[in-house]
Amino acid sequence: MPSFFCIPLACNRQVDSLDRRQNNLQSVPHEIDRYRGLEELLLAMNHIKELPKTLFRLTKLRLLDLSDNDIFCVPPEIASLCNLIELNLSRNGKLSNISDLPEQLKECKMLMILDLSSNPITRLPEAIAHCVSLTHLGLNDVSLTQLPADIGQLVNLRSLEARDNLIRALPASITLLKNLQIIDLGQNELDQLPAEMGCLESLRELYVDSNDLERLPEQITKCRHLEQLDASENRLTTLPEEFGDLSMLTDVNLSDNELQTIPNSIGRLKKLTILKLEKNHIYHLTQAIGSCEQLTELFLTHNLLQELPSSIGNLRNLKNLNVDQNKLSAIPSTIGGCTSLTVLSLRENEITEIPMDIGKCEKLTVLDLCNNRLSYLPFTINVLFKLQALWLSENQSQAMLKLQVERDPRTGVKVLSCYLLPQLSAHPQNDRSGQNRAFIGGPKVHFPDQDATIDEEKLPIGQFERHDTPHPKPQKLKKSSIDGHVIHHDGQNQASFFSTFSHTQSRGFRKFSLYFFFHFLKFFLRLQIPSTWF
Numbered sequence: 001m002p003s004f005f006c007i008p009l010a011c012n013r014q015v016d017s018l019d020r021r022q023n024n025l026q027s028v029p030h031e032i033d034r035y036r037g038l039e040e041l042l043l044a045m046n047h048i049k050e051l052p053k054t055l056f057r058l059t060k061l062r063l064l065d066l067s068d069n070d071i072f073c074v075p076p077e078i079a080s081l082c083n084l085i086e087l088n089l090s091r092n093g094k095l096s097n098i099s100d101l102p103e104q105l106k107e108c109k110m111l112m113i114l115d116l117s118s119n120p121i122t123r124l125p126e127a128i129a130h131c132v133s134l135t136h137l138g139l140n141d142v143s144l145t146q147l148p149a150d151i152g153q154l155v156n157l158r159s160l161e162a163r164d165n166l167i168r169a170l171p172a173s174i175t176l177l178k179n180l181q182i183i184d185l186g187q188n189e190l191d192q193l194p195a196e197m198g199c200l201e202s203l204r205e206l207y208v209d210s211n212d213l214e215r216l217p218e219q220i221t222k223c224r225h226l227e228q229l230d231a232s233e234n235r236l237t238t239l240p241e242e243f244g245d246l247s248m249l250t251d252v253n254l255s256d257n258e259l260q261t262i263p264n265s266i267g268r269l270k271k272l273t274i275l276k277l278e279k280n281h282i283y284h285l286t287q288a289i290g291s292c293e294q295l296t297e298l299f300l301t302h303n304l305l306q307e308l309p310s311s312i313g314n315l316r317n318l319k320n321l322n323v324d325q326n327k328l329s330a331i332p333s334t335i336g337g338c339t340s341l342t343v344l345s346l347r348e349n350e351i352t353e354i355p356m357d358i359g360k361c362e363k364l365t366v367l368d369l370c371n372n373r374l375s376y377l378p379f380t381i382n383v384l385f386k387l388q389a390l391w392l393s394e395n396q397s398q399a400m401l402k403l404q405v406e407r408d409p410r411t412g413v414k415v416l417s418c419y420l421l422p423q424l425s426a427h428p429q430n431d432r433s434g435q436n437r438a439f440i441g442g443p444k445v446h447f448p449d450q451d452a453t454i455d456e457e458k459l460p461i462g463q464f465e466r467h468d469t470p471h472p473k474p475q476k477l478k479k480s481s482i483d484g485h486v487i488h489h490d491g492q493n494q495a496s497f498f499s500t501f502s503h504t505q506s507r508g509f510r511k512f513s514l515y516f517f518f519h520f521l522k523f524f525l526r527l528q529i530p531s532t533w534f
Contacts, residue, residue, distance in 0.1 A: 014037070015035045015037065015038060016037055016038060016039045016040065017038070017039060017040040017041075017042075018032070018035065018038060018040065018041050018042065019040075019042040020042065020043055020046070021042050021043065021044045021045050021046070021065070022044070022045040022046070023046060024046065024047065025043065025046040025047065025048055026046075026047050026048070026049075027048055027049070027050065027052070028043065028048055028050075028051060028052050028054070028055050030052065030054055032054060032055065032058065033054040033057060035058070036057065036058065036059075036060070037060055038058045038060065038061060039060055039061060039062045039063065040061075040062065040063040041055075041058065041061060041063070041064050041065070042063075042065045043064075043065060043066055043069070044065045044066065044067040044068050044069070044088070045067070045068040045069075046068075046069055047069065047070055048066065048069040048070065048071060049069070049070045049071060049072060050071070050072075051066075051071065051074065051075060053075075053077055056075070056077040056078060056080045056081060057080070058081070059080060059081065059082065059083065060083055061081050061083065061084055062083055062084060062085045062086070063084075063085060063086045064081070064084060064086070064087050064088070065086075065088045066087075066088060066089055066092070067088045067089065067090045067091050067092070067115070068090075068091045068092070069091075069092050070092065070093065071089065071092045072092075074089070074101055074102065074105075075102070076102040076103075076104045077104075078102060078104060078105060078108065079102070079104030079105070079107035079108065081108060082107065082108065082109065082110070083110055084108045084110060084111055085110055085111065085112050085113065086111075086112065086113040086114075087108075087111060087113070087114050087115070088113075088115045089114075089115065089116055089119070090115045090116060090117040090118050090119070090138065091117065091118040091119070092119055093119075093120065101125035101127055101128070102127065103125075103126075103127045104127075105125070105127040105128070105130075105131065106127050106130035106131055108131065109133060110133055111131050111133055111134060112133050112134060112135045112136065112156075113134075113135065113136040113138075114128070114131065114134060114136070114137055114138065115136075115137075115138035116138060116139055116142060117138045117139060117140040117141055117142060117161070118140065118141045118142065119142050120142075120143065121142050121143065121144070122142075122143050122144065122145060123144070123145075123146075124139070124144070124147070124148050126148070128148065128154075129148050129150045129151060129153045129154065130153070131154070132153060132154060132155065132156065133156060134154050134156060134157055135156055135157060135158045135159065136157075136158065136159040136161075137154070137157060137159070137160050137161070138161045139160075139161060139162040139165070140161050140162065140163045140164055140165075140184075141163070141164040141165070142165060143165060143166060144162060144165040144166065144167055145165070145166045145167060145168065146167060146168070146169065146171070147162065147167065147170065147171055147174065148171070149171045149173060150171075150173060151171055151173055151174055151177075152171070152172075152173025152174060152175070152176030152177060153173075153176075154177065155176070155177065155178065155179065156179055157177050157179065157180055158179055158180060158181045158182065158202075159180075159181065159182040159183075160177070160180060160182070160183045160184070161182070161184045162184065162185055162188070163184045163185065163186045163187050163188075163207070164186070164187040164188075165187075165188050166188065166189055167185065167188040167189065167190060168188070168189045168190065168191065169190065169191075169192075170185075170190070170193065170194055172194060172196070174194065175194055175196040175197065175199040175200060176199070177200065178199070178200070178201055178202060179202050180200050180202060180203055181202050181203060181204045181205065182203075182204065182205040183200075183203065183205070183206055183207070184205075184207040185207065185208050185211070186207045186208060186209040186210050186211070186230065187209070187210040187211075188210075188211055189211065189212060190208065190211040190212060190213060191211070191212045191213065191214070192213065192214075192215075192217075193208065193213065193216065193217050193220070194217070195217045195218075195219055196217075196219060197217050197219055197220045197223065198217075198219030198220060198221070198222030198223060199219075199222075200223055201222075201223070201224075201225070202225060203223045203225060203226055204225050204226060204227045204228070205226075205227060205228040206220075206223070206226060206228070206229050206230070206231075207228075207230045208230070208231050208234070209230045209231060209232045209233050209234070209253070210232070210233040210234075211233075211234050212234065212235060213231065213234040213235065213236060214234075214235050214236065214237060215236060215237065215238060216231065216236065216239065216240055217240075218240045218242070220240065220246075221240050221242045221243060221245040221246055222245075223246065224245070224246070224247065224248065225248055226246050226248060226249060227248050227249060227250050227251070228249075228250065228251045228252075229246070229249060229251070229252050229253070230251075230253040231253070231254055231257070232253045232254060232255040232256050232257070232276070233255070233256045233257075234256075234257050235257065235258055236254065236257040236258060236259055237257075237258045237259065237260070238259070238260075238261075239254075239259065239262065239263055240263070241263050241265060242263075242265055243263050243265050243266060244263065244264075244265025244266055244267065244268030244269055245265070245268070246269065247268060247269065247270065247271065248271060249269050249271065249272055250271050250272060250273050250274070251272075251273065251274045252269075252272065252274065252275050252276065253274075253276040254276065254277055254280070255276045255277060255278040255279055255280070255299070256278065256279040256280075257279075257280050258280065258281055259277070259280040259281065259282055260280070260281050260282060260283060260284075261282065261283075261284055261286070262277070262282065262285065262286055262289070263286070264286050264288045265288070266286065266288055266289065266292065267286070267288030267289065267290070267291035267292065268291070269292055270291075270292070270293065270294065271294055272292045272294060272295055273294050273295060273296045273297070274295075274296065274297045275292070275295060275297070275298050275299070276297075276299045277298075277299060277300050277303070278299050278300065278301040278302055278303075278322075279301070279302045279303075280302075280303050281303065281304055282300070282303040282304060282305060283303070283304040283305065283306065284305070285300070285305060285308065285309055286309065287309045287310070287311045288311075289309060289311060289312065289315075290309065290310075290311025290312055290313070290314035290315060291311075291314070292315070293314065293315065293316065293317065294317055295315050295317060295318055296317050296318060296319045296320070296340075297318075297319065297320040298315070298318060298320070298321050298322070299320075299322045300322065300323045300326065301322050301323065301324040301325055301326075301345075302324070302325040302326075303325075303326050304326065304327060305323065305326040305327060305328060306326075306327045306328065306329065307328065307329070307330065307332075308323065308328065308331065308332055308335075309332070310332045310334045311334070312332065312334060312335065312337075312338065313332065313334025313335060313336065313337030313338060314334075314337060315337070315338055316337065316338070316339055316340060317340050318338045318340060318341055319340050319341060319342045319343065320341075320342065320343045321338065321341060321343070321344050321345070322343070322345040323345065323346055323349070324345050324346065324347045324348055324349075324368075325347070325348045325349075326348075326349050327349065327350060328346065328349040328350065328351055329349075329350045329351060329352060330351060330352070330353060330355075331346070331351065331354060331355055331358075332355070333355040333356070333357045334357070335355060335357060335358060335361070336355070336357030336358065336359070336360030336361060337360070338361055339360065339361065339362065339363070340363055341361045341363060341364055342363050342364060342365045342366070343364075343365065343366045344361070344364060344366070344367050344368070345366070345368040346368060346369055346372065347368045347369065347370040347371050347372070347391070348370065348371040348372075349371075349372050350372065350373055351369070351372040351373060351374060352372075352373045352374065352375070353374070353376075354369070354374065354377060354378050354381075355378065356378045356379070356380050357380075358378055358380060358381065358384075359378065359380025359381065359382075359383045359384065360380075361384065362383075362384065362385070362386065363386055364384050364386065364387055365386050365387060365388045365389070366387075366388065366389045366391075367381075367384075367387060367389070367390050367391070368389075368391040369390075369391060369392055370391050370392060370393055370394050370396075371394070371423070372423055373422075373423055374392075374421060374422065374423050375417075375421060375422040375423075376406070376408055376415035376416060376417055376421060376422075377403065377415065377416040377417070377421070378415065378416070379405070379413070379414040379415055379416055381403070381416055382403075382416070387400070388400070392418070392420040392421065392423065393420050393423075396420065401418045401420065402418065403416040403417065403418050404416065404417050404418065
């Protein structure tokens, strides 16, 4: 980037914007005093520590970006920047004295955008509440434990971002912000929202994810302009009964809560396009969901659903349906009405059959059926010409499989099969048929010294059985007595040996299996044999 020192002096007064971002500057260049008409000064991503007095002589300055520097304080001379509209002080790691932001800041009557995000501060200066022209206030990741009690004085505020802090409660005056359109309070420690949230008539986006909320206030349904709501990762157990009054909602994320049901009023959300309900305790999905005709994405993963409502077939615009990790045993035949469906994920359920109507989902590109109880696939899958991935197993090496046409022996109807069918039970502990006992419990070894005959049909299945060691103590003693010794070939010893062996043989076949007898012979043949034997 060319240095501004090359700019002819005659042109100084014509410079209204100067961009020196990421220039490894250690300080604000003194030469900026030449540009009294400067309106935009961008000094982000440098190593500036102090703000010189020459900077505050630029009285026409409207935008000052000092983000990503090492600034540790703001001098009172900032009051001279009376035309300043936007001030960005975010990500100044040493700005610990920001709480001492001078009172003169309130003299910046035109200041509309103030960003103090990612600075090591714990409270806000009182001067901020007097900047009544503010429309955007950025306070993300500043270790705040509370917002100013008089924040309601910022009557022109449209966007309040205070994500990733330690805020536990909101001041009552926040409900006075009639023009507030966006409020981001995600990743805090809120356990409740003000009951008067309905007073925020202009609110369009509300983000309260990753808090400790147990419920949403009933009056929130009066925020009739609300379009986006993210209350995921809380402890919500219910939703307001009149949740459907939020008729402008387009995007709702309620994942990772403790919801069990969804109110019937949700059917009035005619503009809803994305609904995320993963990781809840939902065991029943209302038929009213079929009235959300603009829905394009529906996520129900990791719930307790045993069935899907038949009205789901009314969702003509639905493109992505994810119902993984539930307790579904079947899919309604009305699924064929979801003619825009491109992704259908049903893995880790208890589904035994897919309806023939799946063939009507002509735009389907991904079908995930892993970990279910399918024996066959419907023949109509053959007409899903846009299908690019058919998953039947987690260990599947290719996205598409070669399917063979067969006849269902029960109905005689044409079906499709492959080497991955039938599927093993998603819950193998509940599928203990007699024919699988040899595999579940493993082979059982019985030794000859077990007199009683064991009825395998009465044995407990799947339990490990401990049997006698294959090297009984007497055999070990015999081995130790002759280990390392030479067997003599004289008649007496030889007769004694074979006499002992014969006696042992008479009892050995009753006590030990043939396997152990050969094991003993193998050991015997390894002994040192005198040459006189031959």
